[in-house]
Amino acid sequence: MDALWMVLLLVVPALLLTSSTFVFYFKKCFYVGYMMILGIVAMPLCILKSGGRDIENMRIIRNLVRHVKYFLGLRFEVSGWEHLQTEGPYVIISNHQSSLDVLGMMEVLPDRCSMIAKKELIYAGTVGMVCWLGGIVFINRKKTSDAKSVMADAAKTMQDEKIRLWVFPEGTRNQKGDLLPFKKGAFHLAVQAQAPIIPIVFSSYRSFYLTKEKEFKSGSITLKILPKIETKGLTTDDVATLTDQAYDIMRSAFLEMSGPAPLLSNGPSKH
Ligand SMILES: CCCCCCCCCCCCCCC(=O)SCCNC(=O)CCNC(=O)[C@H](O)C(C)(C)COP(=O)(O)OP(=O)(O)OC[C@H]1O[C@@H](n2cnc3c(N)ncnc32)[C@H](O)[C@@H]1OP(=O)(O)O
Ligand SMILES: CCCCCCCC/C=C\CCCCCCCC(=O)OC[C@@H](O)COP(=O)(O)O
Numbered sequence: 416m417d418a419l420w421m422v423l424l425l426v427v428p429a430l431l432l433t434s435s436t437f438v439f440y441f442k443k444c445f446y447v448g449y450m451m452i453l454g455i456v457a458m459p460l461c462i463l464k465s466g467g468r469d470i471e472n473m474r475i476i477r478n479l480v481r482h483v484k485y486f487l488g489l490r491f492e493v494s495g496w497e498h499l500q501t502e503g504p505y506v507i508i509s510n511h512q513s514s515l516d517v518l519g520m521m522e523v524l525p526d527r528c529s530m531i532a533k534k535e536l537i538y539a540g541t542v543g544m545v546c547w548l549g550g551i552v553f554i555n556r557k558k559t560s561d562a563k564s565v566m567a568d569a570a571k572t573m574q575d576e577k578i579r580l581w582v583f584p585e586g587t588r589n590q591k592g593d594l595l596p597f598k599k600g601a602f603h604l605a606v607q608a609q610a611p612i613i614p615i616v617f618s619s620y621r622s623f624y625l626t627k628e629k630e631f632k633s634g635s636i637t638l639k640i641l642p643k644i645e646t647k648g649l650t651t652d653d654v655a656t657l658t659d660q661a662y663d664i665m666r667s668a669f670l671e672m673s674g675p676a677p678l679l680s681n682g683p684s685k686h
Contacts, residue, residue: 439629442487446515449486453479454541461548470529470550470578480521488633489515489623491522495640498613499525504573505643506605508661509615510669511583512590513624519617519638520581528579531566531600550578554600556586566600570607580604584661590626592619592673594666602657606650611643612657614665619673639668 431437457479461472484491507528509516520530530546534553537543547553552569554562569580582601589595605612616639623634644661646653 435632436629439631442631446483446487449483450480450517451541453483454545457545458541458548461545465548468548468550470527470576472545472549473524473529474526476545476549477521477524480517484518484522487515487518487631489518490635491519491638492635493523493638493640495642496523498640498642499523501611501613501643504577504608504610505579506573506601506608506610506612507579507581507615508584508601508612508665509581510594510617510665511585511588512617512620513588513626515620515624516583516617519636523615523638523640524581525579527577528581530581531569531583531604552580562600563603566604567607570604573604573608573610584658590620590624592621594662594669597658597662599654599658602654602661603651605646606654606657609647609649611645611647612661613643614641614661614668615639616641616665616668616672619669621673637672639672641665641668
């Protein structure tokens with residue numbers, strides 16, 4: 416009987432820990448569960464600091480989230496810090512591979528910067544509530560006219576309240592090894608606010624995080640902050656060119672940092 420318990424208590428966990436599928440699900444569940452717990456901690460702190468929804472709450476969120484990378488075995492290397500030394504409002508754009516991107520965002524998130532997110536995120540329990548408290552702008556991706564009007568309001572707020580917004584121009588998570596064509600919302604936003612765009616490129620996660628293969632190892636992520644793209648004087652007519660310009664710059668940086676894309680059946684096209 417004792418031997419059976421020995422097997423159950425030592426061998427089974429040892430086997431589980433060497434199973435990459437088990438580690439994958441364990442780390443993912445830990446990430447979601449721990450972020451939910453951090454959400455419980457963040458809520459009262461945000462309410463006490465600002466009394467409700469306020470972009471200043473992002474400082475609390477940033478400070479609370481920054482240590483999570485250690486539990487997941489992730490390291491971030493950031494280059495181009497000087498490009499974030501820009502006064503006033505701007506739009507940050509970055510590629511989007513996974514919800515793990517939140518950890519990288521919190522490494523470099525400037526003051527008075529919130530995000531544009533899909534409206535479904537507000538229902539993600541305590542994380543959703545904290546997103547609301549942090550001033551995240553929620554858009555309905557299925558209704559372009561609604562999303563456009565929310566983003567037009569956001570452009571005005573950026574100017575009036577000197578805030579920055581982070582947008583994922585791919586519009587969805589993507590781990591195909593190349594950037595998806597960019598949606599135009601981020602570029603309309605920057606032109607409407609007459610604010611520069613600061614591109615940030617996350618290197619590929621494929622050396623440590625593979626969703627199909629159920630692998631989640633320790634790994635290192637490079638974040639490259641690129642020089643700002645000015646939009647002063649640009650109008651709606653310039654948005655398509657601006658989108659192409661940002662896409663080309665970010666795609667080159669992504670491929671340079673991450674190696675060439677794996678062969679896809681349909682190669683990337685711009686729009
Ligand atoms: C303590 C624990 C707590 C932790 C909390 C941590 C917080 C972390 C939060 C992290 C948040 C991360 C969230 C990530 C996401 O949710 S990504 C998904 C949501 N984001 C986006 O979708 C942004 C990118 N999408 C766009 O910008 C789209 O353009 C959109 C506005 C949504 C419209 O969609 P769609 O119609 O599909 O796009 P098109 O680009 O093809 O546009 C169609 C035509 O409309 C014109 N357009 C677009 N936007 C605008 C605009 N703002 N103003 C005017 N016109 C606009 C566009 O030009 C197209 O017309 P033409 O073809 O040019 O004629
Ligand atoms: C319906 C709820 C939305 C799912 C969120 C699940 C709960 C997550 C809880 C903890 C994780 C902590 C970080 C949360 C931030 C997640 C942001 C994110 O990555 O959203 C996905 C969105 O960019 C694109 O969605 P799609 O790929 O188009 O789908």
